[in-house]
Amino acid sequence: MRLAGALRVALVAAVAALPWLVAALLLGPPRAPLVLQRLLTRPESSGTAPPRPPRHPCGLSRSCPPGHFAFRLLSGAANVIGPRICLEGRELMSSGKNNVGRGLNIALVNGVSGALIAAQAFDMWAGDNEELLKFLRPLHEGTLVLVASYDDPATKLTDETRRLFGELGSAAAKELGFRDSWVFVGAKGVQDRSPFEQHVRNSRSSNKYEGWPEALEMGGCVPRRAPQPS
Missing domain, CATH: 1.20.5 (Single alpha-helices involved in coiled-coils or other helix-helix interfaces)
Incomplete structure (x- = not known):
């Protein structure tokens, strides 16, 4: 049942x-x-990724015209963050490369090819100004000089050193002071003042950091030197 x-x-x-x-x-x-x-429902893929914005050397907002080098300089921030020197997308000097230091950080570049000749940091607080003079005196015509300060760029500077920077196109070197911020691009054999220079004085009333002015950043396109006829 x-x-x-x-x-x-x-x-x-x-x-x-x-x-x-x-x-x-x-x-x-x-x-x-x-x-x-x-x-x-998942949207169908078009098979192509959205275009990425173009990347320009040294992080510039646009590419340089033919016959120019792209560059970017950053001075050190107080005595904490080191400076940076970039040319044509290559880091010439930076904390990451472990070749920067207190004082003046200077990269010498072939003005025709853009090849790095030398890069060195000079301590302008406790170092020897004579080492800097040996670095600057024998420059060849057309050599590009890229400079970024860090901490104190001026205490050990002599009149001769300031004059040599002036001959490279600097207007600020003659008055550069203790803990000033300075970035500069010049060249051996220039006839006029360089347009690539920034300088901020160390001033207690206007300093961004306690005891130091603001860090500087400058980028642009510097003309290549014409090759010399053989």
């Missing part, structure tokens, strides 16, 4: 489900609401 009762229940359930089965076969499986379908 129990088995017969169970069979009757199963038969009733099958008969009740028959209309739903027929409807499913005729109309297809139930579909989710349109809004839900849109949320669940």
